[in-house]
Amino acid sequence: MRALLRDNDRITPFELAVLMVIVTLEMGVTTFPRTMTEKVGTESWLIPLPGFLFSLLAVYFLVRLSKLFPGKTFVEYSQEILGSIIGKLFVIIVIAFWVSTSARILRQFADVMKVNLLFRTPIEVIIFSMLLFAAYPARYGIEPMARLAIIVAFVTIPVGLFLFAFVIPQAKFDNLLPVFAQGPLLLLKAGFLSVGSLEGIELLLVLLPFITQPRKSLKASTWALAVLWSIIFIVNGVVLAVFGEKEVMYLLRPGLTIIQTIELPTLFVERLSSVYVATWVALIFPSISMFLFLASTSLAKLFGLKEQKILIYPLTPVIFALAILPSNVLEVENIANFLEQIGVFIIGIMPLFLFLIAKIRKKGGSY
Amino acid sequence: MKRCSYSSSLHMKVKRRLTLLLVIFLFCIGASGCWDRVEIDERAFVLGVAIDLVPPSESHIEPIPGQVPIRDNIYDMTVEIPIVSQMAGAEGGSSEKEPNWVISSTGADITEISRTIMHRANRFLFYGHQKVLVIGEELAKEGIKPIIDFFDREPETNKRVKLIIAERDAKETLKITPKLSSAASLYIFEILEHEHRSSRLIDSNIGRALVSLRESGNALLARVRASEEEVVVGGSAIIKDWKLVGWLGEIETRAAxxxxxxxxxxxxxxxxxxxxxxxxxxxxxxxxxxxxxxxxxxxxxxxxxxxxxxxxxxxxxxxxxxxxxxxxxxxxxxxxxxxxxxxxxxxxxxxxxxxxxxxxxxxxxxxxxxxxxxxxxxxxxxxxxxxxxxxxxxxxxxxxxxx
Amino acid sequence: MVFREWRIGGEQGFDAALIFVEGMVDKTVINEEILRPLMFEVEETKVDKATSNEEFYHFILKSALSVADIKEVEEYDTSVFHLMAGMVVFLIDGFSKAILIEAKGWEHRGITEPETETIIRGPRDGFSETLRVNTALIRRRIRDPNLKIETIQIGRRTKTDIALLYMADIAEPKILDDVKGRLNDIDTDSILESGYLEQFIEDTWLSPFPQVQATERPDEVAAGLLEGRVGILTDNTPFALLVPATLNSLMQSSEDYYQRWLIGSFTRLIRFFANFLALVLPSLYIALTSFHPEMIPTRLALSIAASREGVPFPAFMEAFIMEGAIELLREAGVRLPSPIGQTVGIVGGLIIGEAAVSANIVGSIMVITVALTAISSFAVPTYDVAIAFRLLRFFLMIMATFLGLYGIILGLMIILSHMATLKSFGVSYLSPWSPFAPSDLKDSLIRSPIMAMRKRPSFMSTKDPDRMDVNRRDPEEKRNGEADK
The missing domain is CATH 3.30.300.210 (Nutrient germinant receptor protein C, domain 3)
Structure with a gap:
């Protein structure tokens, strides 16, 4: 605990885990049941099992990489491993991915806002206000963001799960059947691809050197993955059990619509789905901040700048422009699918690839 | 430790710039107005919607020249809006006048009729507190799919809105003032919410009905009938391929x-x-x-x-x-x-x-x-x-x- | 300023003078204990036997003055400083030294019950304006030689006495050094109240949140010292400062620890809830009525609509008018003498509220909202925190006016982000929730039984982490165990 008192820009393994969970829980989770069901039908609720295994592998290699290059982020070690030019290219791809992912999240979020809370407010205002405010903690570095994430996690995740508990009485477990009708291969493939939508894992590319107890980082991120996949498991399972395969595929965001079906005698709040959407605002906020931080930190390291925070406000117009670029919801979905594939490349393939090359070329530290 | 408060004027400058940005932001949105702000007393709360089919002879829409004439159904939509100034507690409220306004209009699609009624009522029609959607018998026989789509897509409408099929005309059910409730829609809604007391009627809301309808096109929906003095809720309507094909009595409903x-x-x-x-x-x-x-x-x-x-x-x-x-x-x-x-x-x-x-x-x-x-x-x-x-x-x- | 000159030791004696500031010294002490022995007893007993001047001087210094605290100084400035602080300066002709005699005694307010932090169960004494009285109040509570009291003077002109209190074997030295460093850095001409100090030493002065805890209660300071915090007492004010301060510590009242733990926990939960209400209630009213009426239960929505029927203003104007009126009333009530203040409250609260509703200027639901908000904001134990949240309430109302519920959540997030960036003397402002310290949660939203809180707060990094023997058995268990035998 003493280390906490003074060290700025250091986070504990626990904080790392919380950040991973919070950053991953963005709007994608609400469409997750649909995209997964489109791929594997009623087995979609089983995807968390292979998904967990694959993401664990990715995390394992990321942690090993960080141990090979202690105190270095991926910006430095990928240049060492791949050589300066290819390494820089990779870094730029990742940064572009972060920038566009945060734009994608913002856009999806704004779309959700427009159909749930603010029907007539221009999408630009929603995106701009969120971006502007989310940039504030990002300027202060990793420590305040970890603090913020903890509070957000403690407030929103219980509220979200609590709301989900009300849905469970409507679940018909026959909707979860049949399972294993199509063989395991499809499930494994879908599990591997689903890794691409776990943005939280990418935090490890940058954040591992900031950990106070690096030995515990693997354990902490494993826990984060376990919590994350459990949440996805609950959401996917409940949504599928309530709606059934066809309705899930019909709904744009089954993870949101499901809350509208809660049938409760009127409490103090009539429409629980609005409360649920409001908790999403709180969940999106740290994600956007985190991506801004990641992108600005990596850029600063790439260009050899000392401070990352001067890059944050220059980044916001780029993200803003990207976020308002797509013309409609379908286009946003296409972009999301594309980004998911890039995500598979960055999280699913690159860590293993980098690690193997590092081993072959004998780069990095002794163990 | 570095004394940030004393040493860095940069810190101050940054903060000042941030504050400035905030102020600009507030001015921007202040100048352009607040798009979604509609005062609660400027809204007309739609408690219930009833939709009937206008008999073909009564429809007045001429086909547009040069276009293929579409055989289109003309709908008659009735909404029930509580008149809040008549409510107890409001100034000058009296119990003699009707507590609700039941207003009808016709048109080719729901959005259009909704706009017409909004125009006539001079208030924002607000579906956020809609309780029931009653569909008339004739219309239900034609198919309920085009009707439900509006209410399914409309974000204001709750998935808990009761979906009911009326025997004969749907609009009649909203015109009756129940004895112990301020509005027919609330009355029907509450009866259906208490469905478990008798199990003789089916508590069908849009959300659940749609799951079943989209799965197979079939569903059991609640049945309502307007008699002279009161609204009778009981039994169920059988929907096959989105169309009304028959009724079930109360005992049959329970068996189902x-x-x-x-x-x-x-x-x-x-x-x-x-x-x-x-x-x-x-x-x-x-x-x-x-x-x-x-x-x-x-x-x-x-x-x-x-x-x-x-x-x-x-x-x-x-x-x-x-x-x-x-x-x-x-x-x-x-x-x-x-x-x-x-x-x-x-x-x-x-x-x-x-x-x-x-x-x-x-x-x-x-x-x-x-x-x-x-x-x-x-x-x-x-x-x-x-x-x-x-x-x-x-x-x-x-x-x-x-x- | 009084100069009393006389000749000491008769004809062959010396010219002598007493200098003191009228009103800051105890005249009885001067008359009985200084002048009487110097004028009469010295005359009678010793002076003719004195052979040398030196001996005579020493005799005066050692044996003649029957007061407890005397001091020799040679510098002019020091003696002037002490003179200003209420010492009596005794000068004897022919000696280049001044004798300072402690005879401080001025009119001061007695120890009374603190008015800002009243409690039901607990000691009634509060700090007064005199530093020495205040330190004594602490010393009486902690009879441990490890309680160190260091006094320094700050203020070029006021030379205000500042006492730094800490437990030498508990307080983390880094925090202590930090506090000392910041105090020594202060360069100003005056410290008239501890509020000056607070603003000089806090980490982020642009923040609306207090990062230093101000209290009038000695028991609060004593408890803080035992948690490893540092107390700062300032002369001439009953408000002591405690650092570091966290949001959690500012939301606590010393009474929480005096009551049974369930009751203490309950009142704390109420307090946090009240604080939250005070922060968001008016903005929620704006957001729910003019943006999201679908969230209000149907019948309530209809009755709000009915109550607003005929009100000419939009909901946010309504809210700003009423909140503004409440702030006005509060400020007026504070400035007026207390009996009139109460009248103002009644007139403002009841009559204006009632009249505003019947004149259709505001809806009755709005009046309920405002009243509930005002009551909630008074449930916060620390005034500084209450007023910070009161200010932020207006910020949230503006956000709600533009963006509804989304604006409120966004506003809350920015407030939270700001709190996450705050630190008070290196301790995170949101401790113990964030950074998450599970063991410290025992004393946060709830107040665990005293026996369960065997350790001091870990985020304070205290030298001596244990309050009691960590492995000791529960006394209750122990008693039952003995009874079984």
């Missing part, structure tokens, strides 16, 4: 709900065979239903097990004390009664309506995926020949405060 496993309460009364006029009433406290499909070739059999638990609330038999015999009679007779009800409803569904709204197909797909793949294409024929083994068991748990 037994099959669907949605009975949560209600009273079942039987004759006491031991004496003339003797009756035993059982109040259902819980029901368990288990359906298991069996497939042999093309023969499909469903085992339906129903376990009813309940309390005896009335016993007017020969000896008024509830004896072991009474309990046994009640358990057996009620079991037989419910079994017969279920049998008849399923055969009615099979023979008369030829529609699988108990979603047996879904069950088969879930439990017997391989057989289902084989039978899927011929399911409509096979369903008619599905055999049933019905097993109803009744357990009497309590019988009030006397023996």
């Amino acid at each position: 709900m037994f099959v669907m496993g949605e009975v949560r309460g209600g009273i079942i009364t039987i004759q006491d065979p031991r004496a003339e006029g003797g009756k035993i009433s059982l109040e259902i406290s819980s029901v368990k239903r288990i359906i298991t499909p069996y497939v042999e070739g093309d023969d499909v059999t469903f085992n339906i097990e129903v376990l009813i638990e309940g309390d005896i609330t009335e016993n007017t038999g020969p000896n008024l004390t509830v004896s072991r015999e009474t309990v046994e009679i009640a358990q057996e007779r009620i079991g037989v009664l419910v079994k017969e009800d279920i049998k008849s409803i399923i055969s009615k569904v099979q023979q008369e309506f030829k529609a699988d709204f108990f979603l047996f197909s879904h069950l088969l797909a879930a439990r017997r995926p391989h057989d289902w793949k084989r039978l899927e294409s011929r399911w409509n024929e096979i369903f008619l020949k599905v055999k049933l083994n019905i097993d109803v068991r009744v357990r009497v748990r309590r019988f009030g405060v006397v023996r």
Whole structure:
């Protein structure tokens, strides 16, 4: 605990885990049941099992990489491993991915806002206000963001799960059947691809050197993955059990619509789905901040700048422009699918690839 | 530690810039207005919507010249809006005037009519508190799909809005002022919310109906009828391929709900065979239903097990004390009664309506995926020949405060 | 300033003078204990036997003055400083030294019950304006030689006495050094109240949140010292400062620890809830009525609509008018003498509220909202925190006016982000929730039984982490165990 008192820009393994969970829980989770069901039908609720295994592998290699290059982020070690030019290219791809992912999240979020809370407010205002405010903690570095994430996690995740508990009485477990009708291969493939939508894992590319107890980082991120996949498991399972395969595929965001079906005698709040959407605002906020931080930190390291925070406000117009670029919801979905594939490349393939090359070329530290 | 508060003027500068940015932001949105702000007293709360079909002779829309004339249905939409100034508590409210405004308009699609009514009412029509959507008989026979789409897509509307089919005209149901409730829509809504008290009507809301409708096009929806003085809610309407094909009475509805496993309460009364006029009433406290499909070739059999638990609330038999015999009679007779009800409803569904709204197909797909793949294409024929083994068991748990 | 000159030791004696500031010294001490022995007893007993001047001087210094605290100084400035602080300066002709005699005594307010932090159960004494009285109040509570009291003077002109209090074997030295460093850095001409100090030493002065805890209660300071915090007492004010301060510590009242733990926990939960209400209630009213009426239960929505029927203003104007009126009333009530203040409250609260509703200027639901908000904001134990949240309430109302519920959540997030960036003397402002310290949660939203809080707060990094023997058995368990035998 003493280390906490003074060290700025250091986070504990626990904080790392919380950040991973919070950053991953963005709007994608609400469409997750649909995209997964489109791929594997009623087995979609089983995807968390292979998904967990694959993401664990990715995390394992990321942690090993960080141990090979202690105190270095991926910006430095990928240049060492791949050589300066290819390494820089990779870094730029990742940064572009972060920038566009945060734009994608913002856009999806704004779309959700427009159909749930603010029907007539221009999408630009929603995106701009969120971006502007989310940039504030990002300027202060990793420590305040970890603090913020903890509070957000403690407030929103219980509220979200609590709301989900009300849905469970409507679940018909026959909707979860049949399972294993199509063989395991499809499930494994879908599990591997689903890794691409776990943005939280990418935090490890940058954040591992900031950990106070690096030995515990693997354990902490494993826990984060376990919590994350459990949440996805609950959401996917409940949504599928309530709606059934066809309705899930019909709904744009089954993870949101499901809350509208809660049938409760009127409490103090009539429409629980609005409360649920409001908790999403709180969940999106740290994600956007985190991506801004990641992108600005990596850029600063790439260009050899000392401070990352001067890059944050220059980044916001780029993200803003990207976020308002797509013309409609379908286009946003296409972009999301594309980004998911890039995500598979960055999280699913690159860590293993980098690690193997590092081993072959004998780069990095002794163990 | 570095004393940031003293040493860095940069820190200050940054903060000042941030504040400036904030101020600019606030000014920007302040100047352009607040798009979604509509004061609560500027909204017209739509409590209920009733939609009827305008008879073709009465429709006045001319086909646009040069375009293919589309045979289009003309809808008559009626909304019920509470007049808040008439409500108790508001200044100058009086109980003599009508508490609600029931206003109708016609048009070719719901959005259009909605705009017309908004125009006439000079208020924002607000569907956020809509409670019921009543569809008239004639329209339901034409198909409810185009109607529901608006309410499904409209984000303001709740998924909990009750979807009801009216016998005859739907608009009549909203015109009646119930005695103990301020609006017909609220009255119908609350009756359906208390569905579990009797299990004789079906609590069908848009959200749940759509799950079933999109799965198969079939659903059981609540039935409502406007009589002279009051609104009668009870029984159900059978929807097949999004179209109304028939009605179920209250007892039939309960039987259907037994099959669907949605009975949560209600009273079942039987004759006491031991004496003339003797009756035993059982109040259902819980029901368990288990359906298991069996497939042999093309023969499909469903085992339906129903376990009813309940309390005896009335016993007017020969000896008024509830004896072991009474309990046994009640358990057996009620079991037989419910079994017969279920049998008849399923055969009615099979023979008369030829529609699988108990979603047996879904069950088969879930439990017997391989057989289902084989039978899927011929399911409509096979369903008619599905055999049933019905097993109803009744357990009497309590019988009030006397023996 | 009084100069009393006389000749000491008769004809062959010396000219002598007493200098003191009228009103800051105890005249009885001067008359009885200084002048009487110097004028009469010295005359009678010793002066003719004195052979040398030196001996005479020493005799005066050692044996003649019957007061407890005397001091020799040679510098002019020091003696002037002490003179200003209430010492009596005794000058004897022919000696280049001044004798400072402690005879401080001025009119001061007695120890009374603190008015800002009243409690039901607990000691009634509060700090007064005199530093020495205040330090004594602490010393009486902690009879541990490890309680160190260091006094320094700050203020070029006021030379205000500042006492730094800490437990030498508990307080983390880094925090202590930090506090000392910041105090020594202060360069100003005056410290008139501890509020000056607070603003000089806090980490982020642009923040609305207090990062230093101000209290009038000695028991609060004593408890803080025992948690490893540093107390700063300032002369001439009853408000002591405690650092570091966290949001959690500012939301606590010393009474929480005096009551049974369930009751203490309950009141704390109420307090947090009240604080939250005070922060968001008016903005929620704006957001729900003019943006999201679908969230209000139907019947309530209709009755709000009915109550707003005929009100000419939009909901946010309504809210700003009423909140503004409440702030006005509060400020007026504070400035007026207390009996009139109460009248203002009644007139403002009841009559204006009632009249505003019947004149259709505001809806009745709005009046309920405002009243509930005002009551909630008074449930916060620390005035500084309450007023910070009161200010932020207006910020949230503006956000709600533009963006509804989304604006409120966004506003809350920015407030939270700001709190996450705050640190008070290196301790995170949101401790113990974030950074998450599970063991410290025992004393946060709830107040665990005293026996369960065997350790001091870990985020304070205290030298001596244990309050009691960590492995000791529960006394209750122990008693039961003995009874069984």
